[in-house]
Amino acid sequence: MPSAFTDLVAPSAVLWDMDGTLIDTEPYWMAAETELVEAHGGVWTPQDGLAMVGNPMSVCAPILRARGVDLPDEEIADFLNSRVAAGVASGIPWQQGAQEILAALHDAGVPMALVTSSFRRLAEPFAAAVGLFDVVVSGDVVTRPKPDPEPYLTAARLLGVDVADCVAVEDSHAGVASAVASGAHVVAVEVMQALAPRPGLSRVASLADLTVPDFARIAGGVVLDLRRAS
Structure with a gap:
């Protein structure tokens, strides 16, 4: 023992x-979500980001599409994960x-x-x-x-x-x-x-x-x- x-x-x-x-990492996820939605002409608030915390991509991707992101799940996941991975790579x-x-x-x-x-x-x-x-x-x-x-x-x-x-x-x-x-x-x-x-x-x-x-x-x-x- x-x-x-x-x-x-x-x-x-x-x-x-x-x-x-x-x-x-949640600030990285929220920043990536905001960047993605705004790039497709939508609006993403801090409250929207908080509502996504802890949810899998299968839940997050449809919500982002409802805000105007015209991409399939795989491309949404790739964008978000790449942005967060870059943030973590700069220092845990x-x-x-x-x-x-x-x-x-x-x-x-x-x-x-x-x-x-x-x-x-x-x-x-x-x-x-x-x-x-x-x-x-x-x-x-x-x-x-x-x-x-x-x-x-x-x-x-x-x-x-x-x-x-x-x-x-x-x-x-x-x-x-x-x-x-x-x-x-x-x-x-x-x-x-x-x-x-x-x-x-x-x-x-x-x-x-x-x-x-x-x-x-x-x-x-x-x-x-x-x-x-x-």
């Missing part, structure tokens, strides 16, 4: 969302506490997966740069993306663990729905969206508030609320 857990039982794995949870925009908790869990011997709606062209370079993920499940390798549970179930299967013994970390409505439906213990990080309480859902304001023993407590059924008073 890793010493970081003292008398607690470590989760079988921690399953991480990427955009918004580990890295602050880490969320507060993300690097530290990833390193701490790795040092404690906990397997980790990256489970993202972003496509491989963005997810795999990030995972390779970090070097701490045992498995990568991107949005273009599953049949039913978030909010369906398939991405998290796939990650657990590839890791060879029971998803019910895992902790999933998310920041969006669609992501939380996916993780909860998979049967994992779920932590919601309230970064850009207020996430409603639901049975068994832990909520935090920042990854900097989480410790390695916290993950063991959550895996053991404890529900944490570490949001900061406004």
